[in-house]
Amino acid sequence: MKKLILTSIAALLLMLPLAAGRYAGDFMMIGAGTRSLGMGGAFASLADDGSAIYWNPAGIAQITKSEVTAMHAFLYNGLASYDNISYCHPLPNGVTIGLNLTRLTVSDIPVFDESYLIGTNVDQRINNSDYQLTGDPDGSFRSTDDLYQFAFAKHQHFDLNMGWMFFAVPLDLYLGGNVKFIRRNILDNKGDGIGLDFGFKVKTDMGVLFDWEDLGKLDFGINFQDISGTDIGWDTQSEHVDQVLFNTKLGIAVSQPVPLLDSELVLAYDYDYVYEGTSHYGAQWSYKDLGSLRAGYYSKNLTFGATVNVYGVGIDYALVTNPVGITNRVGLRVRF
Numbered sequence: 265m266k267k268l269i270l271t272s273i274a275a276l277l278l279m280l281p282l283a284a285g286r287y288a289g290d291f292m293m294i295g296a297g298t299r300s301l302g303m304g305g306a307f308a309s310l311a312d313d314g315s316a317i318y319w320n321p322a323g324i325a326q327i328t329k330s331e332v333t334a335m336h337a338f339l340y341n342g343l344a345s346y347d348n349i350s351y352c353h354p355l356p357n358g359v360t361i362g363l364n365l366t367r368l369t370v371s372d373i374p375v376f377d378e379s380y381l382i383g384t385n386v387d388q389r390i391n392n393s394d395y396q397l398t399g400d401p402d403g404s405f406r407s408t409d410d411l412y413q414f415a416f417a418k419h420q421h422f423d424l425n426m427g428w429m430f431f432a433v434p435l436d437l438y439l440g441g442n443v444k445f446i447r448r449n450i451l452d453n454k455g456d457g458i459g460l461d462f463g464f465k466v467k468t469d470m471g472v473l474f475d476w477e478d479l480g481k482l483d484f485g486i487n488f489q490d491i492s493g494t495d496i497g498w499d500t501q502s503e504h505v506d507q508v509l510f511n512t513k514l515g516i517a518v519s520q521p522v523p524l525l526d527s528e529l530v531l532a533y534d535y536d537y538v539y540e541g542t543s544h545y546g547a548q549w550s551y552k553d554l555g556s557l558r559a560g561y562y563s564k565n566l567t568f569g570a571t572v573n574v575y576g577v578g579i580d581y582a583l584v585t586n587p588v589g590i591t592n593r594v595g596l597r598v599r600f
Contacts, residue, residue: 291368291409295319296348298335298580298595302569303546304560306532308515309485311465313597314350317364317415320463320487320513322440324360325417327352335595340588344370358419366411374401408449415442433473438465446496459494459508463487480520480528487513511538527551
């Protein structure tokens with residue numbers, strides 16, 4: 265019974281856009297990737313793996329080798345699954361292209377067929393047991409939400425001349441965007457939409473900027489999601505249209521090497537402007553090229569994560585606490 269109730273709640277959350285288009289794209293706000301969620305979603309400024317197609321498409325220009333990433337997440341105490349796979353391929357002249365596929369699935373959603381009650385009155389339903397509801401579902405269905413993204417990004421290096429009394433500041437500028445196609449399936453109805461994201465990212469060397477060679481890197485990034493809004497049109501009789509709201513993700517991160525421990529510490533902060541606004545905080549500690557530990561916080565949720573690198577393959581894990589239940593994510597990253 266508990267599973268039935270939780271599954272019904274999950275179904276209602278997914279169907280909410282049919283009644284309130286304001287939340288039509290909320291399944292996309294779950295976020296792609298495993299490392300990023302281990303850092304509380306503070307990833308718009310870093311965006312250095314395939315999940316950058318979601319967090320900040322400009323970041324994929326940092327990928328200089330072909331990369332495949334895959335992720336699976338268990339949501340709502342295992343009642344829903346969330347899968348993501350991406351492929352990024354570098355091209356000449358600092359250009360990288362990428363493809364990202366994301367799917368949210370809720371299975372075994374109960375269906376109660378009450379068509380046999382049509383034409384009956386209250387007295388018949390009270391006095392005749394054949395017309396009384398048993399509470400047992402007559403069947404079930406599966407709901408899916410799919411997101412397809414194709415991204416393009418370009419990297420350009422500059423040495424910003426501050427004048428003869430100062431010095432040249434090294435700047436790495438990354439520009440990128442993606443085209444997204446959204447398809448939602450709920451029972452017998454489908455909704456489709458097309459949207460655009462655009463992002464940029466700047467990286468500089470704080471050692472040069474502050475004339476202190478022991479300092480690390482500073483990253484700043486902005487991602488404009490669903491520019492001008494993204495409409496999702498349904499094939500219902502009313503031809504209902506939902507709108508995914510425009511969102512700006514702004515992020516900043518500091519990466520500081522710790523030579524004494526052969527490690528690096530990263531501190532990151534993101535802010536989402538959609539709805540009432542959300543702050544994301546993240547930290548990562550990496551030891552050589554062997555692995556890393558992460559922690560984060562957003563919307564009263566704590567996150568934790570870890571990576572183990574084995575022969576060039578990154579095995580990622582993330583845990584997110586929330587009122588509905590603990591979310592577990594497992595991921596894999598391969599560069600070749």
